[in-house]
Amino acid sequence: MAPKRVDRAARREDVLDAAVRVFARRGFAATRIEDVAAEAGIAKGSVYLYFDSRDALLRAAFARVAARSERLTAAAARPGRPAVQRLADLVRGAVAMLAAEPDLARIMVDLWSTGRARPGTPPGGTAAPALDLAEVYRAYRSVIADLLAEAGRDGDLRPGLGQAEAAVVVAAIEGALVQWLVDPEVPFADLADPITTTCLNGLRPRP
């Protein structure tokens, strides 16, 4: 029974892989279950062996985005080097990761709008477990805010930096991502440096 489980889980991942690809290509709204099935090389009905509904597929894709984000911040939280450097690494790492996985990046943008108010959500309230994108970004900012504060105490950045500045750093990354997705000629990966230096210089102590 154990191998069965593994198989099942592996198959599920395969389907999700396919879904992510199609979601990235056509967007959620335009993606039909059949598209996902075709991309996964299985029959339409078989998708339902692994996911309860179209919505569940969407939520699973969201979970991937969230997990990736978490992995990223987790790495940055590890101490051992100066906070400014860990911050710089975090920014560079985030850009690199988004650039390396454009499909997930595209889905994230879709989530920005879809996550807001899903059609399925009944006016009453208790819908499916919400795609808590807000929480993801809150955590993201928290980690950065902590690093900013620490770097402030280290004297590498201005003291007193907090949530607002963390939001600016996150903004620079996500905003650059948007421009790349909207216009593939924008060299997103190459923006890692300008983003890092601009933000960090901008937050240095005034001479």
Add this chain to the structure above:
Amino acid sequence: MAPKRVDRAARREDVLDAAVRVFARRGFAATRIEDVAAEAGIAKGSVYLYFDSRDALLRAAFARVAARSERLTAAAARPGRPAVQRLADLVRGAVAMLAAEPDLARIMVDLWSTGRARPGTPPGGTAAPALDLAEVYRAYRSVIADLLAEAGRDGDLRPGLGQAEAAVVVAAIEGALVQWLVDPEVPFADLADPITTTCLNGLRPRP
């Protein structure tokens, strides 16, 4: 034969107003023609008196977003004051405008994903005049890059700044917007200052 005292164009704007509100509330994908009609206080079929199709409504909404963006950059291009200041004004103006018209802002986010590969586009190819969001952002960056260069020549910012840094500035604005839309507790309007100072300080000449 009398031109009918109902002003066609005004009525069309009313419907578009309604559409923008609903698009912002539910997203494009989830918005049905009937929702727009209800919001406008007219019958479903009446929407078609003013717009050829659901897609035309979407395109008109895009045009509003694009027009607003243009108004913004046009103001910044007017000379008369130092480039750094005009740049700072542009950033603050952009944030203020987005904060003041959250509906259009939300639609813009929808456009980021929808604009990519619209489902409506017939396989044949030449559909309606594409929602050229890329062009909007290209123009946006251009204006900012010009200001950066000018400020460089003024000695207010580093010399040699260009497209990349312009992208970072745009990114900071749009990225902050995203965080606000995803999480209304993010004080977007208040981020105008942190964004402006961080970016401009970060681009100052090194002492």
Add this chain to the structure above:
Amino acid sequence: MAPKRVDRAARREDVLDAAVRVFARRGFAATRIEDVAAEAGIAKGSVYLYFDSRDALLRAAFARVAARSERLTAAAARPGRPAVQRLADLVRGAVAMLAAEPDLARIMVDLWSTGRARPGTPPGGTAAPALDLAEVYRAYRSVIADLLAEAGRDGDLRPGLGQAEAAVVVAAIEGALVQWLVDPEVPFADLADPITTTCLNGLRPRP
């Protein structure tokens, strides 16, 4: 008030003229009230000043077809010349009239199918005054059958000819019409002679 009446009737005819042209061009099914209005050079709503409904327009068009048919047979019933000749004249006259008024002819073909079971007709039965096309053809055949019988008594055709042979004569005309309408290269007007001679020869007494 009298001139008003005349005006009104004349306008009504104008609208019907327009309707006949459009019906002939696009067929009933594909003709919208607006098409008729445009062809008549009036507004959509004005059509309803002269006709109660789309269906009434159709019925009026039918009436024209029927009236024309009646005029035709009426002429043939007038005595004074040998029956065979009146018969030949009737056939030639029918062809000439149909060829001269292709619009009405096209409408007649539409009536063959539409007249059968109009959508509006409730399953129960009592719909609008039916388009009694059957009656039109019955009268048509009657007149011809009478002429055949008379020509039989005259010794110009075989005796004992009746409804069946009348149907064949009518058939030759209407069937030729169909071929012309389906394929404009068929020289309908020129078929008057072949139809007349074939039928009349075919009904001559055997030598």
Add this chain to the structure above:
Amino acid sequence: MAPKRVDRAARREDVLDAAVRVFARRGFAATRIEDVAAEAGIAKGSVYLYFDSRDALLRAAFARVAARSERLTAAAARPGRPAVQRLADLVRGAVAMLAAEPDLARIMVDLWSTGRARPGTPPGGTAAPALDLAEVYRAYRSVIADLLAEAGRDGDLRPGLGQAEAAVVVAAIEGALVQWLVDPEVPFADLADPITTTCLNGLRPRP
């Protein structure tokens, strides 16, 4: 992956059978997809498993009419007996077939009007392979014209008969059909003899 024991093609035929019945009963224009589905005993949406659109259903019905017509003329073209007799057989066969399949016959009449200028045809131009009814009748007349010419050489009919007389023969059949469809009391099947004898006698050599 098993080919599913339901034969797709057979099922498609079933649906087409149902469509033909409904088309015959209500006419094309008045037939909704739901009517066809109900007649076939399936759900509305299921019709689309077998036909791409309402129009495709119409075209398939046309194909049946055309195929039947072809079968008929093919039989007549086979030599072996005198041409006059084959001609007589063709006429009788045509009437018998039309009388035996009144549904297809009714559809044919619908095609006479629908085939002309189908509403479905996009303004662009090249829609689906047009319902080339003209071609069907052209072929029909050709076969008959050949038989007439051969019978002329045999001395059974007048020499020099051609397209015009062929049109008259076709006309007699189709025209009789019309009268029957318009008025079910017309004994169409019994008209086979009057048509045959009238036409063939009418085309005999003059004594």
Add this chain to the structure above:
DNA sequence: GATGAATGAGGCTTCATTCAT
């Protein structure tokens, strides 16, 4: 009388989901 804006019922088509095989 004329108009044409407004209405809303109705038809076509799509597609998430189910289920018999």
Add this chain to the structure above:
DNA sequence: AATGAATGAAGCCTCATTCAT
């Protein structure tokens, strides 16, 4: 488990008809 045929709810759009001006 896997399939894909079948379903039917929903959404887009059209157009006959009404009605205020």
